[in-house]
Amino acid sequence: MSDQRNKPAVSMAEIKPELERLHRRGFLRSTLSLGALTMLTGYDLSTHSGVDAALEAILRFDDRVQAALFSRQRLAETYPASAITRPFRFNAYYAEWQVRPVPDNWVLSLGGLVADRRPWTLQKLMALPQQGQITRHICIEGWSQIGQWSGVPLGTFLRRVGADLSARYVNFKCFDGYSTSIDMASALQPQTILALDFEEKPLAPQWGAPLRLRIPTKLGFKSAKNLEAIEVTNKYPGGYWENQGYDWFAGV
């Protein structure tokens, strides 16, 4: 009896990610830092204060500058196979042991401003023209690594399904709870692909099986793994990290 009562209702493992998030957002904010003292601020985009509002307004201005700097014709540098980083680093908003297996009967759903919304199976996607790339994946944290992906150019796919190419956003939803969105111009850049393969083998779960976005003109967190739905929309969709304060355009 007493054993049962002493057993915690929630295990540490269950709440660990949430605790880490709270720690990062809340506890650090409340501590005095030299930066905070010197700049007379303790603002980190979560206080709903005037300073945070100003920072967010400047980030939106930065997004416009980035969109203006972006050219659909400009290609990310490609590398020889010898430059591929090995071992390739796993990265997600969770630890590697929490990687989700591909759901049974997986299909890619389509939504929003798309003429043909029938879902896509992996076989149908594999039948579309494929394109490979060896490009640099740059994380918002600063580190980078060179990897090899191949798959269907997103522009080819969007044209095939009759997407409204004048729409503003392409939104990606993933079955691991992740989401992100990109501007249409970047979606149509020729190196933006729906990747099926990593290092010439079908994607393993930790690399985003069965289908992921690979977009070398944006920071790594835009290359969403484990896709389950794509939506074309004019309504700002945000995303997992974008909603917490990472700048939305995130171009490189």
Added chain:
Amino acid sequence: MDQRETGRRPAHSVAIRVMHWIGVYAMGCMIFSGWEIYNASPSLPFLFPAWTGLGGWLGGALAWHLSAMWLLFADGIAYLVYGFASGHFRRDLKPPRPAELGQDLGAALRFRLKHHMGHYNAVQRVLYAGVIIAVILQVTTGLAIWKPVQLGWLAGLFGDYPIARGIHLAIMFGIVAFVLVHVALVVIHPRTLKSMIVTVPAEIEESR
């Protein structure tokens, strides 16, 4: 130049003083948020203490870094335009002759270098010109790692993205080293702090 007239001009013009303090704030924001960003993925075997960071977490630090960069950029451009147009660079930051630098550096290391308000000795001229060049390089490497694809030619100028990122970190250490020396010298000559805040007439420089 007429020495009496030299004596009447302020040690630092109002424009210089305003741009100096805006630059201090902008550079402070950049350095402390930069340390927070570095801590997200340190490329050297140490972290900056958490209490020195600005932004609270990576997203907050990046928001500060990508905001303050505009202030630093605007302040820097204004300073460069003013520096060339007003003759400030030509008059005050003239590159010293090696003999002059050697003499002043020797005196400085023996703590015997004279400081005349409104006139820079050889050591000061080298340090100030050096930090101006360092900040220009820092903005350039910063742009290269912010936009390594869209400004690929710039990233290519420094090698590649990872090399440009390494240079950006290295120059930061140079700027921080300058700040430490600069602040130490202001502590030794506190009246120079006053001259960067209020109007203090320049001293008449002894003829060399």
